[in-house]
Amino acid sequence: MLDRVFREQRGQILAALIGFLGDFDLAEEAAQEAFAVAAERWPKEGVPSAPAVWIITTAKRRAIDRIRRDQTLAVKTRLLELPPEGVEDEMDETTFQDERLELIFTCCHPALATDAQVALTLRTLGGLTTPEIARAFLVPEPTMAQRLVRAKKKIKAAGIPFRVPPDHLLPDRLNAVLAVVYLIFNEGYSGRNDLAAEAIRLGRALAELMPDEPEVHALLAMMLLHDSRRGARFDADGELVLLADQDRSRWNATLIAEGKARLDRALALRGRGPYVLQAAIAALHADDEPDWSEIAALYGELARLTDSPVVELSRAVAVAEAEGPEHGLALVDALDLDDYRYLHSTRAELLHRLGRTADARDAYRRALTLVHDGAERRLLERKLAEL
Known part of the structure; x- marks a missing residue:
């Protein structure tokens, strides 16, 4: 339970503490102490009905004790105004x-x-x-x-x-x-x-x-559209599944519909910014037959807006799908992203499609030296083994 509270509500807890204390470092230290107290007491006393509120209240008391010991911070008398013992459950968590x-x-x-x-x-x-x-x-x-x-x-x-x-x-x-x-x-x-x-x-x-900012709606649209694929991104063994290999029946149709509606709202507000373009790309990926030429064109417009080599890499992938791997590889080889693992894994895939197996192996090996995520590492290792 404590692990879940830390993982899911740490941000809420820190936001409340920073707002109360006005000090980032003090808030982080107080939160750490409160979690340590919870690790000791909850197994013996049981988990409180409002775990996050318990952590916040305990952290506030710990911080106040520290402030009282440090007379240079005594001017912060407002920190002494805490709710009495036993009212933690009455605190309104909606303020988070x-x-x-x-x-x-x-x-x-x-x-x-x-x-x-x-x-x-x-x-x-x-x-x-x-x-x-x-x-x-x-x-x-x-x-x-x-x-x-x-x-x-x-x-x-x-x-x-x-x-x-x-x-x-x-x-x-x-x-x-x-x-x-x-x-x-x-x-x-x-x-x-x-x-x-x-x-x-x-x-x-x-x-x-x-509500009238198109980029806000577009960002939300993009996140919803990407998140709709979460259930298909990993197989039953926890291994990563690439987009082209995913079971589309496992995509969340409700999130896709909401994401497209949010994108429509952004377009109605005459949005043409980078998040609108990314949301439009995500919406095209959600179609049964993605239009790779249109996706490549949108990435081209996004690259002009952002001047990002990472976006250019994504455009190269779309170009490879629309025009062939040799065209995509030419774009990839022009990018200065040697320390970026996805450049090398993308290059390896395109080289493999072109029958340049030895070069593809080298590219996969380079990508493996840069990867940190375990699922990604296993995917690259499987790809390399297939060669």
């Missing part, structure tokens, strides 16, 4: 939603660099480790650790408030907020179901907060 949005908008303050905004939110709300975030940004772990430290210090020094900003300031932070939700979903889609569900929940909350 606003607190998590407040945490995102606090982390995404324009005073911070965009990459720091995204990284800090992934660390606190998403619960990602520093190595996981470093891999998402394709930077060394020490570099990412320094960014996180600097971001926390800047929030504290600048007195950045913990709140959703006024309506007229929301658009200034929207790009970073959307990037945060997108990356949380991406990390969750790799196997952390709790993170994917959290990203979708945040997407819905953002759509309610900013």
Whole structure:
């Protein structure tokens, strides 16, 4: 039970504690102590009826004890206002939603660099480790650790408030907020179901907060369309199944319908941004016979908007499907992504289709040196063994 609370509600708990304490590091330390107390007491006393609220209340008391011992923080007298013992179950857990949005908008303050905004939110709300975030940004772990430290210090020094900003300031932070939700979903889609569900929940909350923003609806559409395939992404043995090999009868038709409806809403709002394009691509993949030429064209437009070599790699895959593997391989070989595992696994597949078996083996071996996920590693090993 405790493991599930930590995995599924850590972000909620930290958001509540950061809002209460106003200090990222103190909130993280207090949460860790509260989970340690729960690990000791719950097996003996039983699991409380509202486990997350119990953790928050215990963490607050631990933090207050620390503040009382540190007289330099004694001015924070508001921290002494705690509910009495025994009322934890009466606390309203629905407040988590606003607190998590407040945490995102606090982390995404324009005073911070965009990459720091995204990284800090992934660390606190998403619960990602520093190595996981470093891999998402394709930077060394020490570099990412320094960014996180600097971001926390800047929030504290600048007195950045913990709140959703006024309506007229929301658009200034929207790009970073959307990037945060997108990356949380991406990390969750790799196997952390709790993170994917959290990203979708945040997407819905953002759509309610900013109903006239097409990119908000488009991001939610894209997440729903991708998540509709979750049940088919792994076989009965827990092995990863590629999109082309998935059993479409296991796709969630309800999520597909909702995702397409959200995309229609984004298009009705005259959206033409990167998330609209990605949602449109995901919708085409949901068709029984995907139009690869149209998918390649959409990726081309997305590449022009983002100037991203990763998007160019996806375009190369679509071009290979539409025009043949030799055309896709030419695009792949022009990309500067030597440390990106998907470049090498894509190249290996295209080389295999072209009958260049020895080169395909080398490409699979290179991809294996870069992979971190166990399911992906086993998939690449099976592909290599087939050659």
